Structures are given as C-alpha cells and as structure tokens.
Amino acid sequence: MSTRVFAALVVALLTVSGCGGSSGDSDPKTLKLWHYEGPDSAMGKAWDAAIAKFEEKHPGVKVAFEEKGFEQIQKTAPMVLNSNEAPDILEYNKGNATTGLLSKQGLLADLSEQVASRGWDKLMAPNLKTTSQYDDRGVMGSGKWFGIPNYAEYVTVYYNKDMFAARGIAVPKTLAEFTAAMDAFVAAGVTPLAVGGGEYPAQQVLYQLALSKADRAWVDRYQRYTGDVDFHDAAWTYGATTFADWVAKKYISPESSGVKAEDMGLSFIQGKFPIMVSGSWWQGRMTAGIKDFQWGSFLWPGNKLNAGSSGNQWVVPAGSKNKDLAYDFIDITLSPEIQDVLRAAGGIPISTGGTPSTDPAAKALNDDFDTLAGNDGLAYYPDWPAPGYYDVMVSATQKLITGTASPSQVLDELAKPYAENRANIGG
Amino acid sequence: MSVAPAVDRPSRAEPARSAPPRRRGGGRGGYLVFLIPGALLLLAVVIVPFAMNVGISFTRWSGVGDPVWIGFENYAKLFADSAFWASFRHNVGLIVAMAILPTTAGLIVAAALFDFVGKRFGPRAASVLRACVYLPQVLPIAVAGIVWSWILAPQGGALNAFLDAVGLGALAQDWLGNPDIALYSVMGVLAWIQLGYPVVIFMAGMQRVDPALLEAAELDGASWWGRFWHVTVPGIRPEVFVVLLTCSIAALKVFGPIYVLTRGGPAGATNVPSYFSFQNFFERTRVGYGAAIATVLTVLILLLTAFFLRVQNRREDG
Numbered sequence: 001m002s003t004r005v006f007a008a009l010v011v012a013l014l015t016v017s018g019c020g021g022s023s024g025d026s027d028p029k030t031l032k033l034w035h036y037e038g039p040d041s042a043m044g045k046a047w048d049a050a051i052a053k054f055e056e057k058h059p060g061v062k063v064a065f066e067e068k069g070f071e072q073i074q075k076t077a078p079m080v081l082n083s084n085e086a087p088d089i090l091e092y093n094k095g096n097a098t099t100g101l102l103s104k105q106g107l108l109a110d111l112s113e114q115v116a117s118r119g120w121d122k123l124m125a126p127n128l129k130t131t132s133q134y135d136d137r138g139v140m141g142s143g144k145w146f147g148i149p150n151y152a153e154y155v156t157v158y159y160n161k162d163m164f165a166a167r168g169i170a171v172p173k174t175l176a177e178f179t180a181a182m183d184a185f186v187a188a189g190v191t192p193l194a195v196g197g198g199e200y201p202a203q204q205v206l207y208q209l210a211l212s213k214a215d216r217a218w219v220d221r222y223q224r225y226t227g228d229v230d231f232h233d234a235a236w237t238y239g240a241t242t243f244a245d246w247v248a249k250k251y252i253s254p255e256s257s258g259v260k261a262e263d264m265g266l267s268f269i270q271g272k273f274p275i276m277v278s279g280s281w282w283q284g285r286m287t288a289g290i291k292d293f294q295w296g297s298f299l300w301p302g303n304k305l306n307a308g309s310s311g312n313q314w315v316v317p318a319g320s321k322n323k324d325l326a327y328d329f330i331d332i333t334l335s336p337e338i339q340d341v342l343r344a345a346g347g348i349p350i351s352t353g354g355t356p357s358t359d360p361a362a363k364a365l366n367d368d369f370d371t372l373a374g375n376d377g378l379a380y381y382p383d384w385p386a387p388g389y390y391d392v393m394v395s396a397t398q399k400l401i402t403g404t405a406s407p408s409q410v411l412d413e414l415a416k417p418y419a420e421n422r423a424n425i426g427g
Numbered sequence: 428m429s430v431a432p433a434v435d436r437p438s439r440a441e442p443a444r445s446a447p448p449r450r451r452g453g454g455r456g457g458y459l460v461f462l463i464p465g466a467l468l469l470l471a472v473v474i475v476p477f478a479m480n481v482g483i484s485f486t487r488w489s490g491v492g493d494p495v496w497i498g499f500e501n502y503a504k505l506f507a508d509s510a511f512w513a514s515f516r517h518n519v520g521l522i523v524a525m526a527i528l529p530t531t532a533g534l535i536v537a538a539a540l541f542d543f544v545g546k547r548f549g550p551r552a553a554s555v556l557r558a559c560v561y562l563p564q565v566l567p568i569a570v571a572g573i574v575w576s577w578i579l580a581p582q583g584g585a586l587n588a589f590l591d592a593v594g595l596g597a598l599a600q601d602w603l604g605n606p607d608i609a610l611y612s613v614m615g616v617l618a619w620i621q622l623g624y625p626v627v628i629f630m631a632g633m634q635r636v637d638p639a640l641l642e643a644a645e646l647d648g649a650s651w652w653g654r655f656w657h658v659t660v661p662g663i664r665p666e667v668f669v670v671l672l673t674c675s676i677a678a679l680k681v682f683g684p685i686y687v688l689t690r691g692g693p694a695g696a697t698n699v700p701s702y703f704s705f706q707n708f709f710e711r712t713r714v715g716y717g718a719a720i721a722t723v724l725t726v727l728i729l730l731l732t733a734f735f736l737r738v739q740n741r742r743e744d745g
Contacts, residue, residue, distance in 0.1 A: 075709040078491040101712060105491040197604065198692060255581035257693045258604025263580070272582070387489075388711025391691075398693040404606050405694070417711075424487075 031063045031325045035091035036070045041284055042347025049341045050333045081107040086317040089326035094131035094313050095384035096139055103146040104138030109316040111145040114327050123351040125373040128310040141224040147313030150333040152348040153280045154308025155204050161294035163274035175302040182251045185274055194273035196264035197257035201278050202397035204307050207382035210239030211305040219379045231415040240407035243400050257401040283346040283365055299368045305379040306372050386421035484718035501719035514703045521681055524614035525621045526674035533625025538655055541633045561623030572687025575616045579603050603689055606696035613697050625670045632663035672735040679728050700724045
C-alpha cells in the first residue's frame, strides 16, 4: 500500500471514529433541558409552566427542551453525561442504581451548596430527602445532594366504587377487611385485583405485603445497606407466602404473569377489575379515562410503611456550562406557583402548603400522601437496591404467579443478586 | 495458457487492441484504493468495536468510570451461570422457529406458488400471494410484536376469543405468560415473521432450474414430488444454504421480538443471549459481563458461519 493511501486511510479512520472537534459547545443564551414526562401528565404540565416562567424571568435565555423517553435516558445517561452532548439539566430516576451510580462516578454536580443557600431542603418532608443525598459509594440517604425532586409518588389502592357498592363492600381499614372484600368478589366470580406481572405492579404488591411486617430499620437495611438483609426473615417470608396464597385464593389471576402495566391500567379503567394496586402516577389517566363508573383510592390498609418516595429528580451534569441557569430553573419548579399547577393537574407536590385541589379524588390522593409522609411511612420501591434488580423482581413475582417456584425458592432468587451487589459496592 | 502463433503477434509499431492499457503505479495494488471506504467502515463499525468489546469483557465495569481488569473472571462466571445456558437452550428453539421451520415450509410454499398457483392462475396471482407471505418481513417488529401480544393476550386476546367461539375454549391459554408455553408462542410468531424470506429466495431460485430437466423427469414418469425432491431441491441447494445460514444467524442474534413480546419472561422462560447481554449492559450496569456474553455469541456465530460455508463448499466440490 502506498504512503498516500495509508495516510488517507488513517485520516479517514480518525474522522469516522469521531476524533474531530466537539459539537457540544455550550451557549450561555440556551438552557438545554431533558425530561421524559408526557405533555398531559401533571409533571409535564407543571414543567411547561416552569419553562415559560423561566424564560420570562431570564430575558434573552431560551430553554431548549428535548423530550426523551424514560428508557432512553435510563439506558444512555452514563454515556451521554460522559460526553460533550450532555444537557445542562435533566430529569433522572432516583435510587442507588441510577442517581447513586452516576454520583459515584463523578458525573453529577454536587448541589449541597445550592440546597443550603436556596433552602430547598426546608421544602420537603424528611424522608423525601433520602433519595436526593448519596454517599461516596453511591448509596442514598446521606452525604452530598445530587438530585432535587419536585413531586412525590406512592403506591395506593385504586378501587371501583360502583363494584364495591353493588356488593355492599365498604372501604377496608385493615388487611383482614381487605382480604374479606376480595373473598366477596371471588365468591361472585370476579377476580378482584388487576395485576401486571410482566412489569413493576406485581412486585409492588409483594413489597406492600412484606412491609406490613417490617419497620423502618428493615427498610434501611434493605434500601440503604445499613445492615445485613435476611430474605427469609418474617417480613419477606410473609410477603412471598401471602402473595402465593393470594394467587391460590384467586385474588390474583394466574394469567396476569405476562400482563404489562399499561394493560393492567386499561383493564381497571375499562371496569374489568374492582381493585388495582399501583402508583399515584396513574391518577391523571384515571381522571381522563374513567367515564362509566365512580372510582377512588385508599391507602393500603393496615400498613405503617408503604412503597413510595420523592418522584424523579432534577440532576445537573458535572460538565454543565450553565449550572447557575439550571439552579434557577430548579428553584422555579419548586415555587408555590408551579407546585400548585402540579397539584391541580393531579400530581403530588413536594412542598407542603399551597392551594388545595378542588378535585376530590386529587385531594384524597394528596391527603393520603401527607398522612404517609407525616408518619415517616415512605419505604421507597422494591427494585431500588441494586442495578438490574427490577428484572429480578419481575421474574420472581412471575414465578409466584405461575407457581413455577415456591416462595422460599423465590426468596433465594432475590437474595443472590442483592448479595452480589452488596459485595460489589463494598456495602 | 496457449501461446499464439508468431504470425498473429502484433508488431511493435502496431499495439494490439486487446492489450490492457498500462496503469500508473502498475500491479493490482492500484485497485486497493477502491476498497478503502468499505475497509474503513468495516474497521470503524465492526472490527474496532468488536476488539473493544473483547477488551471490556476482561474487565469489571459499570459503563462509567475506569474499568477494572479481572482477566477471565467474567467468562468463568458466565459458564457457571444457569441463566446463560438457559438462554442458549431457548436459542436452539428459536433456530428451529426461524431457520428450520421457515426453510422447510418455505420450500413447500414456494413450490406451490411456483408450480401450482403460477401455472394455473398466472404469475401475477403468484406474485400477489408471495408479497402477502413476505409482508411480515416488512412490518416493523415493534408493530408486529404489539399486535401479536394483543392477539395472544390471555383476557380479551383474539386467539382465545376465537377458540371460545369455535367451542375450543378449553384450549385457551396464557400464551405469553405461562412459562411452559411462552417460548412456543414466541417461536410461532417468529416462524410467521420469517416465512416470507425463504419463499422469495426459493421462488427466485426455482426460476434457475432448467425446465428441460423437469420435463425429462416427467417423461420418465417421475411424480410431482419426485421431480421436486430430486430435481428442484438439488437445483436450489445454494439458496437453501444461504437461507439456513442467514436465518440461523438471525435466530442467534434475535432481540427485537423478545424485547417487544416478553422481555425475556415470564421468569426468564424466553430469555436469549442477545437480550441477556442487553440486560447486563444497560439494566444491571455489568458492562464487562454483558461484553463477555456478546463475545461468546459472536464467536459462536462465526463458527456456525464457517461450518455452513465449509459444508457448502464441500458439496459444491463434491
């Protein structure tokens, strides 16, 4: 090969490999923002209002908003934040496996100083802060602030009021009353629980059952690695065996193992099931979609601890060239005006006070959240402790639904990846 | 090479028209310039990333920060991982669904369209039917997957509703949610998607088969089946090899349908190496382990390709 050909080859290879100049130069007149909330969701509406407010307060600065998918950000954030293409601010998931991992790698800006000077920590209930702070291992609950949430979420029980009334069933106050209500539906030939075994909903039922026998120290050991976790302790054993029992008693259909969360939600909205245990993020869909029957929500009966946490949070990439603008934007999303927009649209604002919602269903949802937050009852989500634990949980609950593994085998399956992750982070 | 007689040789004053023009630079190396774009792309898109992937497979890495060199630890863990072996077992099923079944059925469908429909109803009818069979290949997998997940849904799914309607309600199943049958359901969907590809290739190949051979066989009293098996199939053997090879590779790499239909579930019953690798890369942030899975899968595909090509060459030489 001639020298000329070789030189051409090297130059071309460098070009193709992307070893040229960067295209990610920052523009002080633009705030590059990414988030993945749908335009009709409470958060989407609130943040549209926040963008308008920000541009009004910062004449000459344009917010360049790029709508991303949850999966898109989840899968590519570490690589994107390591590149010149990172935005100035983005919405990101909370927990050890997500914000914790990025903070540990030094990809996120430390927000502690801003939190102190702007008083953001005064706006939220104590256990909403847990998901904002991470230690050097990337474990939540203590250390520096790397994320700022501006809404909250929790697992609640949605119910079809008409179906309850038709059988004279009252809103249950205890787990025994809850199971009695489900027995009444089964006796009438109705499967009581809409469950999505193919995605997150089933594991939340399992976790709620385990939480009924747990305390705050149990949650801290599991979620924050404050001590050893025994997956065959009373709480986990009760959760797994009761879940299997609920399948056997036909509270949960064995055919729900492959059902996606969306299909579960639709089946409830269409009036096919009287009860659905899932997150408060469904509120907007319920309001918009249910036309043929009365519905409402109540807290999972009898639990002091309940799956829930702050919502996803704003993070500022370490490489952001417009950090001050990003902090101003976060400040605006936490302002009473924007938090009221969030509440009015069916979301749960993070800051207390503000104008109560006029919609009774939204008010009930917010009141229940205040009850939980006031009792230090938020226990986060079952898939948080380890990266990839979501799939482990989905697979485990599918086995309980299909009966392909005993509760004890399922708990062994949960224990192994958890222990591996603990070993990896040195927790 | 024969030598031309002296009288035919051109004189120096009169160069032969057929003599190749002299090229600057001389030799065959000049043509290498034209290979540069393709070679560069191959290098940048395939060879360099693969080499990096192999390198990463010897590390513990979460995808950000510095990878930690751990030698063959990922591979040792991989070969002891029951989920990894299960994913390969599932892949065998998918090779049946994506390579063997469509090739077999494709031969029959192509022969029926070519010999029966084409001759009785005209080539246009055969073309329309061929296009219909090929349609699933054109549909985006995300669309096809979602439609199939509706069809196979346990409650309100079209398949169970149909079984109910014809009095076979007892056969209704949770097609994608029951771990005992989910893999077979996925295999069915994949066979449906894949069938059009061999049909199109085989019909094109059948046009190459010398009609005189088929005529002679017919005159000798060979049945349709005899003519098909002893004349047509051997005539399109290269196409059969190509289809088997490409479909087997596609089956080993299959990702989209699994992602859309089952995400490897229920309880890992339909997990395959490519999805398993993806899970480790992006969901478990075990990039080194995911890279080891991807490396093993690549080596396996290369071995399979080499085996197929060797068998094909032997047959052609024989």
